[in-house]
Structures are given as C-alpha cells and as structure tokens.
Amino acid sequence: MNILVTGANRGIGAALLTAAQDRGDTAFGTTRSAGHDTLLPLDVRDPASCTALSDRLKDTPIDLLVCNAGVYLEKGMPADALTDTQFWADTFATNVTGVYLTAMAFLPHLKRSATPKLAIISSQMGSNTRAKGQSYIYRASKSAALNLGRNLAVDLKPQGIPVGIYHPGWVRTDMGTNAADIGTDDSARGLLHRFDALSIDTTGCFEMWNGDAMPL
Numbered sequence: 001m002n003i004l005v006t007g008a009n010r011g012i013g014a015a016l017l018t019a020a021q022d023r024g025d026t027a028f029g030t031t032r033s034a035g036h037d038t039l040l041p042l043d044v045r046d047p048a049s050c051t052a053l054s055d056r057l058k059d060t061p062i063d064l065l066v067c068n069a070g071v072y073l074e075k076g077m078p079a080d081a082l083t084d085t086q087f088w089a090d091t092f093a094t095n096v097t098g099v100y101l102t103a104m105a106f107l108p109h110l111k112r113s114a115t116p117k118l119a120i121i122s123s124q125m126g127s128n129t130r131a132k133g134q135s136y137i138y139r140a141s142k143s144a145a146l147n148l149g150r151n152l153a154v155d156l157k158p159q160g161i162p163v164g165i166y167h168p169g170w171v172r173t174d175m176g177t178n179a180a181d182i183g184t185d186d187s188a189r190g191l192l193h194r195f196d197a198l199s200i201d202t203t204g205c206f207e208m209w210n211g212d213a214m215p216l
Contacts, residue, residue: 002113003027004062006044006102007069009036012121012168012191015184016066019192028057030069044069044098050105061112064195067099068121072138079134088137095141099148107161116161119195120149122206124167129215146206146216153204162203166191169209182209 003020007013008029020027030042030053040056043049044067071094073087082088099120110116124130126142146165153163168191170181190209198205206214 001025001063002061003064003066004030004057004106004109005066005068006030006042006098009033009039012171012184012187013066013068015188016068016191019185019188023192032069042069042102044102045093047101047105050101054105054109057106057109059112060109061114061116062106062109063113063115064117064119065103065106065110066119066121066195067102069098069102070095070121070142072135074135074137079136082137091137091141092144095138096144096148099145103152110161111159117195117198118152118156118161118163119191119198120145120152120163120165121168121191122146122149122165124208124214127206127215150204150206157200157203160200162198162200164194164198164202165204165206166194167206167208167214 003025005013005017005027008017009031013029017027017029029039031039032043034041040053042053071091073091074082103118110118122145123142125135125139126146128143131139149163149165156163168187171184171187187209194207194209194211206216208214
C-alpha cells in the first residue's frame, strides 16, 4: 500500500511513517523543513508547495493520504491573551486550510488507487460535546478540521473515496507533553488499524485511535 503522511518529521506523524514502513507499506513522509534527507518537502499552507509535490510524485497512486500536519501555537497561553490575530491565521492556515490544500492536490493520486482512503488527524479538542474551555484557537481549528472532513466525506463518497477523522489520543509528544496517556508507537499502531477499517460504509467517522466513537 502506498501511504503519504504529512508532518512526519516528529511526533505522531513520524511514528505513523515508521509503523507503516515496518509492516511493509511503501510510506512517504513530508516536512516543511528544508534539506531533509528522507522526507519530502511540503508546506501544507502553500498551494504552490502542494502542487510541486503532487507533480513530483507524478502518476504514483496513493492508497492512503494522512493529513497529520498541525500546530498548537497558543499552548500555555491564557485565554485572554489571544488577541494577536496572527496566531489565529497561522493556526488555521496549517490545521484547516492545509488539510484542504493537501486533499485537493493529491486527489488525482487517490483516484489512481483501487482502494483510496483519506484520513484527517483532528483531536478530541475539536469535539463540540467535549468543549472544556481554554485553547480557543486550537480547539476552533480542530473543530473546523472535523467539519471539513465530514463535508469531504459527503463529496468524495460518490467517487469511492472514504474519509475518516481521528483523535490520536493524548500522546507523549512535544505537543502532548510527557504527562500524556500513551506513547507515539501505541497511537500510530492504533491509528493504522482504524485506517485499515475505514470504508465507504464508515466514511465521515470521527473515532479515537483505539476505535471508540468520538462525540461531535
């Protein structure tokens, strides 16, 4: 299976890339950092960058596209200190617009696959039901990513491309901190199982890494 994982230079993305490769998949990872030896260059915020990588992969079919790249820029900031609109713009550019640009750029590659799938890494912090205050920018962006994914699921269903949206768990990463519940390897293995199970019948699902349904 050919898999493309965005934001694979660290954390969950890096673990997903390694787990996929370890089980025998042909997996490509991306990073927006220049000069990386093994990862492909991609800035999901930039339409030209998305087009450039799509062109570079040419006729390569992609069986699974994982939109994982994300940022949490206001982490640790008080809720009343988020008046700098650049925080909002930069977060949404990566966490929402970046998902859309990536999906659109690689849609032709998905269509070349016999079993295409699109996976979007959101968060339980995007759940309206589980709104707990604070982290307004990040929560709003992940809620928007969830909404985008569910609308993509509707529009891509007639083309035979299922879309799943996933909460990776509270994971021990730079974003999740060492206090988190699970490691990146556990999250990655669980997510790969969820991606394997994704089908047209379950398109639009919002699930945890372990298969539990997430409330919208």
